[in-house]
Amino acid sequence: MQALNQHIAKDGFRLRGTSMSRIDGFSDVVFGFALTLLVVSLEVPRTYDEFHAALLGFFPFAVCFFFLILVWLAHFRFFRRYGLHDLSTIWINCALLFSVLFYVYPLKFLFSVTTGSHIGPGAFTNPYQPREVMTVYGVGFAAIYFCLAALYLNAWRQRHVLKLNPVETAMTMSDFVDKLGDAIIGLFCALMAQLLPPDHAGDAGWFFFLIAIWSTINGFIGGRAVRRARVNLTPEDLEPLSHGN
Secondary structure (H helix, E strand, C coil), X not given: CCCHHHCECCCCCECCCCCCCHHXXXXXXXXXXXXXXXXXXXXXXXXXXXXXXXXXXXXXHHHXXXXXHHHHHHHHHHHHHHCCCCXXXXXXXXXXXXXXXXXXXXXXXXXXXXXXXXXXXXXXXXXCXXXXXXXXXXXXXXXXXXXXXXXXXXXXXXXXXXCCCHHHHHHHHHHHHHHHHHHHHHHHHHHHHHHCCHHHHHHHHHHHHHHHHHHHHHHHHHHHHHHHHXXXXXXXXXXXXXXXX
């Protein structure tokens, strides 16, 4: 394996955390537990009806699995880039893991109801319960992305300690803004669930498509900032890192 200071991501970001840490190990255990809570069934079906019910739960499981993997990839990318282990990072990471575990059941319930899997037509006993589900889902989503944004803000705050060059600093700020925007959209969806009539609270979920628009806009603006920073790089900014994880 190459020395740490020679590890560079495809985007030119010098990786500072290429070895497994206790934070990585603990986080992976929590993510693994969260995925376990999403499984279609903990028991092998003993009848065809049980088997059929398990199949109906496959699609919401696949969607929820995909969402959690996206969060895990964002977490993995951050710690490979920065390799931070300071107290602020530890506490923010703990808040992120707590939010992930909180998010699992609203996520699974929502998509099970949406697809009609596992949960019957009597899932809601009054018209205000769908509003509460969408609100909890939006708040949980926002909490996860606020934590990711806080991780990037903490890395940006320590940019001199980490010896981030101008390109890496611009990428860090772009990722912070991107995650912050996602979190705000989650809160906006929760707010819309409260403002819409109870029988239309589920329509608040359509506002999550704003994330694609936001990511496109931020990618364009952040990309310009990175290109400007790349032009002004000096040989000192490309020097190998002298510290490791």
